[in-house]
Amino acid sequence: MSENGSKSAYALAGVDIDAAADAVDRMKAHIKTTVTPGVLTGVGSFGGMFALSALGKLDDPVLVSSIDGVGTKLMVAFAMGKHDTIGRDLVQHCINDILVQGARPLFFLDYFGTGKLEPSVAADVVKGLSDGCRENGCALIGGETAEMPGLYSAGEYDVAGCIVGIVERSKIVDGSRVQAGDVVIGLASDGLHTNGYSLARKVLLIDGKLDVNDKLDELGGATIGEALLTPHRCYLKPLANLLDANDTIHAMAHITGGGFTDNIPRVVPDGIGVHIDKSSWPVPPLFRLIQRMGEIEETEMFRVFNMGIGYILIVRPDDADRVLAHLAEAGETAYRLGETVAGSGVTFA
Amino acid sequence: MSENGSKSAYALAGVDIDAAADAVDRMKAHIKTTVTPGVLTGVGSFGGMFALSALGKLDDPVLVSSIDGVGTKLMVAFAMGKHDTIGRDLVQHCINDILVQGARPLFFLDYFGTGKLEPSVAADVVKGLSDGCRENGCALIGGETAEMPGLYSAGEYDVAGCIVGIVERSKIVDGSRVQAGDVVIGLASDGLHTNGYSLARKVLLIDGKLDVNDKLDELGGATIGEALLTPHRCYLKPLANLLDANDTIHAMAHITGGGFTDNIPRVVPDGIGVHIDKSSWPVPPLFRLIQRMGEIEETEMFRVFNMGIGYILIVRPDDADRVLAHLAEAGETAYRLGETVAGSGVTFA
Numbered sequence: 059m060s061e062n063g064s065k066s067a068y069a070l071a072g073v074d075i076d077a078a079a080d081a082v083d084r085m086k087a088h089i090k091t092t093v094t095p096g097v098l099t100g101v102g103s104f105g106g107m108f109a110l111s112a113l114g115k116l117d118d119p120v121l122v123s124s125i126d127g128v129g130t131k132l133m134v135a136f137a138m139g140k141h142d143t144i145g146r147d148l149v150q151h152c153i154n155d156i157l158v159q160g161a162r163p164l165f166f167l168d169y170f171g172t173g174k175l176e177p178s179v180a181a182d183v184v185k186g187l188s189d190g191c192r193e194n195g196c197a198l199i200g201g202e203t204a205e206m207p208g209l210y211s212a213g214e215y216d217v218a219g220c221i222v223g224i225v226e227r228s229k230i231v232d233g234s235r236v237q238a239g240d241v242v243i244g245l246a247s248d249g250l251h252t253n254g255y256s257l258a259r260k261v262l263l264i265d266g267k268l269d270v271n272d273k274l275d276e277l278g279g280a281t282i283g284e285a286l287l288t289p290h291r292c293y294l295k296p297l298a299n300l301l302d303a304n305d306t307i308h309a310m311a312h313i314t315g316g317g318f319t320d321n322i323p324r325v326v327p328d329g330i331g332v333h334i335d336k337s338s339w340p341v342p343p344l345f346r347l348i349q350r351m352g353e354i355e356e357t358e359m360f361r362v363f364n365m366g367i368g369y370i371l372i373v374r375p376d377d378a379d380r381v382l383a384h385l386a387e388a389g390e391t392a393y394r395l396g397e398t399v400a401g402s403g404v405t406f407a
Numbered sequence: 408m409s410e411n412g413s414k415s416a417y418a419l420a421g422v423d424i425d426a427a428a429d430a431v432d433r434m435k436a437h438i439k440t441t442v443t444p445g446v447l448t449g450v451g452s453f454g455g456m457f458a459l460s461a462l463g464k465l466d467d468p469v470l471v472s473s474i475d476g477v478g479t480k481l482m483v484a485f486a487m488g489k490h491d492t493i494g495r496d497l498v499q500h501c502i503n504d505i506l507v508q509g510a511r512p513l514f515f516l517d518y519f520g521t522g523k524l525e526p527s528v529a530a531d532v533v534k535g536l537s538d539g540c541r542e543n544g545c546a547l548i549g550g551e552t553a554e555m556p557g558l559y560s561a562g563e564y565d566v567a568g569c570i571v572g573i574v575e576r577s578k579i580v581d582g583s584r585v586q587a588g589d590v591v592i593g594l595a596s597d598g599l600h601t602n603g604y605s606l607a608r609k610v611l612l613i614d615g616k617l618d619v620n621d622k623l624d625e626l627g628g629a630t631i632g633e634a635l636l637t638p639h640r641c642y643l644k645p646l647a648n649l650l651d652a653n654d655t656i657h658a659m660a661h662i663t664g665g666g667f668t669d670n671i672p673r674v675v676p677d678g679i680g681v682h683i684d685k686s687s688w689p690v691p692p693l694f695r696l697i698q699r700m701g702e703i704e705e706t707e708m709f710r711v712f713n714m715g716i717g718y719i720l721i722v723r724p725d726d727a728d729r730v731l732a733h734l735a736e737a738g739e740t741a742y743r744l745g746e747t748v749a750g751s752g753v754t755f756a
Contacts, residue, residue, distance in 0.1 A: 067703045068711050071609040075665065075710070098469060104507035104661055104673070105471040109576060110459075120447060121470075122454040125516035125569055126551045133557060158453035167474035169518065169567035202475045202567070207605055208482060209565060216558060218518035218551070220474055220569035227458060256556055260420040312453055316424065324453070354416045361424065362417050 072207025077175045081203055084181035088188035092198040096164065099199070106199030108165050110224075118227040122161035124152050125220040129315075130255040131286070136214055137263075137270045138283045141179050144217060145186025150292035151252050152221035153194055154312045154369060157294055158325065160231040160301050161223035163196035168219040170203045173210035183217055194294050196221070229301065233309035233325045233372075240308055240398040241378040242322075242332055245296070246391035247368030249288035249344060253315045254362040258286065261352035276343045285344050293369045296388035300371075300381065307381075309372040313364040318404050320361065322370060331401030332372075339393040342366045360406070372398060421556025426524045430552055433530035437537035441547040445513065448548070455548030457514050457571075467576040471510035473501050474569040478664075479604040480636070485563060486612075486619045487632045490528050493566060494535025499641035500601050501570035502543055503661045503718060506643055507674065509580040509650050510572035512545035517568040519552045522559035532566055543643050545570070578650065582658035582674045582721075589657055589747040590727040591671075591681055594645070595740035596717030598637035598693060602664045603711040607635065610701035625692045634693050642718045645737035649720075649730065656730075658721040662713040667753050669710065671719060680750030681721075688742040691715045709755070721747060 068075060096112035099105070110116065128147045135144045145168070153163050168187050170180055180203055191198045210216065250258060262268045262282055270283030277285045300306050309325040322332050345366060349359050359365060373381050378394060385392040396407075417424060445461035448454070459465065477496045484493050494517070502512050517536050519529055529552055540547045559565065599607060611617045611631055619632030626634045649655050658674040671681050694715060698708050708714060722730050727743060734741040745756075 066707055067610075067701055068603075068606045068707065071606040073605045075669075105473045105505040105510060105572070107508065107579070108470045108472070110465075110468050110470065111576075116459075119459050121457045121459065121513075121571065123457070123514065123516055123549055123569075123571065124454045125518050125549055127518060127520060127553050127555075129553055130555050130558060132555075156454040159456065161454060164470075165472065167472055167569050169474050169476060169569075171476060171565050171567070200472055200474055204476050204478055205605075206476075206479050206481075206565070209479060209563060210558075214558060216520050216555070216565055218520070218567045220472075220516050220518075222470070222472065222571055223454070227460075230456070254417075256422045256554075257417045257420040261416075320424075352416055358415050358417065 072174070073205045074175060077177055078203055078205065081175060081177035081180040084177050085184040088181070088185045089198050092188050092191040092196065094195060094197045097197045097199060106165065106167065108197065108199060113224065116226065119224050120227050120230060121222055122156040122159050122225055123220065123222045124155040125218060126152055126155065127216060127218045128252045130259060131252050132216065133259060134255065134270065134283060134286045138287060140287060141182035142186045143287060143289050145183045146190040147252050147290040148217060148219045149187055149190030149196065150290045152219055153196065153292050153294050156221055156223040157297060158231070158310045158312050159225060160229050161225040163194055163221055163223045165197040165199040166191050166219055166221050167200035168217060170201065170215060170217050171206055171210060172215035173207055173212055175203065175205040187219065190292070194292060231307055231310055233327055235308040236326045236330055236372055236398055238330060238398050238400045239375060240372050241375050242334065242395045242397055243371040243373060243378065243381060244339060244367035244393045244395040245293055245369040245385065247364045247366055248291040249285060251290040251364055251368055253364065257352070257362055258348050261348050266351050276347060291368050296385055296390045300384060306377050307371055307373055311370040313368055313370060317361045317363060317365065322404050323402070326372070326398065329400065331399050332396065332404045333399050333407065334396040334404060335407050338395050339366055367395070421523070422554050423524060426526055427552055427554065430524060430526035430529040433526050434533040437530070437534045438547050441537050441540040441545065443544060443546045446546045446548060455514065455516065457546065457548060462573065465575065469574050469576050469579060470571055471505040471508050471574055472569065472571045473504040474567060475501055475504065476565060476567045477601045479608060480601050481565065482608060483604065483619065483632060483635045487636060489636060490531035491535045492636060492638050494532045495539035496601050496639040497566060497568045498536055498539030498545065499639045501568055502545065502641050502643050505570055505572040506646060507580070507659045507661050508574060509578050510574040512543055512570055512572045514546040514548040515540050515568055515570050516549035517547070517566060519550065519564060519566050520555055520559060521564035522556055522561055524552065524554040536568065543641060580656055580659055582676055584657045585675045585679055585721055585747055587679060587747050587749045588724060589721045590724050591683065591744045591746055592720040592722060592727065592730060593688060593716035593742045593744040594642055594718040594734065596713045596715055597640040598634060600639040600713055600717055602713065606701065606711055607697050610697050615700050625696060640717050645734055645739045649733060655726050656720055656722055660719040662717055662719060666710045666712060666714065671753050672751070675721070675747065678749065680748050681745065681753045682748050682756065683745040683753060684756050687744050688715060716744070
């Protein structure tokens with residue numbers, strides 16, 4: 059609203075510059091909690107600046123970056139009216155993505171697009187982003203809030219984010235050391251993470267007519283919405299020490315869209331396949347509920363969902379017990395899932 | 408489609424993993440044209456890798472990054488059925504953003520969200536991204552294509568992108584050298600760039616009932632759609648040499664959302680205002696058409712639109728003529744717009 063009480067032409071066209079300023083003000087307190095020593099700029103600069111000198115001496119640094127969204131998990135957040143965890147999902151997903159190559163996060167930038175900007179909702183999303191960043195030593199260094207009437211429906215938004223991390227070239231984990239006979243270790247996920255939500259929502263909420271507030275005994279008393287909105291687990295902290303010890307980890311894979319089937323082959327050399335024993339870990343009840351209600355074939359379940367395993371390590375057989383002990387000590391639930399074999403792709407027993 | 412001709416459950420839920428693979432295949436040829444010496448990874452890696460060693464010896468490097476979208480300029484692209492320039496808009500906007508602090512681009516990542524993935528449309532968007540990247544020495548190092556049924560309407564999409572660039576700390580342009588009496592130089596824009604489209608579309612297409620295919624004499628024979636879809640001009644090449652010559656440029660501003668009014672004060676020190684002579688450059692006909700048809704006050708025009716000036720330089724008076732000559736030689740249309748003064752904000756004469 060301008061001072062004389064009449065709306066500007068831009069506001070009448072659905073874009074409220076004052077609402078954008080209000081949103082940025084509400085975000086600032088959250089963003090400030092993520093500042094790390096490399097950050098040179100405050101909120102409002104054209105570009106976010108990060109000084110590499112804050113990292114100390116670097117021999118041959120390689121920047122590792124990834125961009126992503128959280129898919130239609132957003133629509134669970136809309137249905138629940140809960141917007142302060144989606145940002146954590148996004149950051150933690152991205153941290154896991156660059157962790158695959160051995161990188162630690164430096165900074166993150168977010169893009170928030172919406173039909174009508176609600177400053178409190180935008181601020182809640184940024185709170186979640188800031189929580190995920192702060193807890194993992196990652197600075198939230200930039201962002202864009204875009205009000206786009208007509209493109210998004212009222213009360214809806216999309217959020218995307220980009221992470222930039224760093225690794226010394228000698229410590230890049232690229233799968234080249236993987237050999238047949240290596241051990242495949244899986245780290246437990248916390249629910250669906252950020253994949254398969256269009257199918258899960260169709261099966262549970264649309265065709266199955268369940269409500270996000272329904273409680274099911276087999277979900278341990280959680281509502282469907284709570285179970286679906288559980289944030290994406292981040293594997294940086296439990297793996298950080300292992301990455302410092304060179305050569306322990308031969309390869310890693312983040313189990314995202316495409317599941318085991320598409321993600322594990324991305325990180326092993328040609329001529330190597332992975333054999334997984336499906337009885338080696340318990341598939342959590344939420345996945346079995348979706349499978350049963352949707353009458354979905356097991357093969358497809360493993361291509362769409364993480365099935366209870368969010369991250370994969372491939373290690374030398376001699377190191378497996380030590381790695382499993384380290385992960386248990388770090389609070390992770392980890393399983394010996396199988397082994398690498400001569401061949402290709404993922405086979406199951 | 409699976410081999411037996413029946414659709415998978417995921418495809419029935421609106422997410423087609425095979426369409427995503429097709430889209431990525433079509434994108435690869437474009438993406439490959441953007442590879443620069445620092446790039447270590449191909450398409451399909453979890454994280455995009457860029458080796459800083461490719462840049463030679465760096466004294467005190469600072470990463471400068473920005474994330475953005477193209478706003479509802481997208482809806483002009485939808486109406487025209489033309490998807491291969493929007494990506495260029497996005498990249499060139501982002502390059503200008505980090506150029507404000509003196510940074511050159513290293514790499515770019517894009518996020519493409521849509522309701523139903525059309526591989527040819529996604530590939531056209533990536534072609535535009537690749538064109539903008541390749542021509543400016545920037546590698547398209549990562550991306551995400553997300554099919555989100557229900558969030559986006561059929562045939563619609565949003566696209567966001569993140570740029571990472573670099574500058575030596577001693578060459579950061581931060582406005583601290585700006586003094587009263589400096590000269591303000593403006594570089595001509597190519598149309599609306601990526602701001603004000605919700606208002607422009609409302610005035611011209613919705614309330615004004617013009618069609619994107621209508622030709623208007625005052626637009627020099629171009630259609631409304633062509634005039635609106637003209638890509639965001641990139642100012643990296645004409646300014647690169649000036650940035651190498653330390654101290655010439657005291658401050659720069661990218662005229663984006665908020666126009667002159669909000670963007671110039673972001674880059675000058677407290678106690679300094681900017682005085683602009685509005686008769687010093689010709690406001691292009693497209694802006695006057697919008698202003699006239701929408702009966703929009705001049706003050707608001709200058710807060711929403713770039714009004715024909717896409718980028719601002721602030722230089723020492725002694726350097727102004729040399730800079731203007733350099734810009735003319737580099738093919739830019741540049742104007743002496745005014746000067747810095749003791750005070751604050753932007754005043755117009």
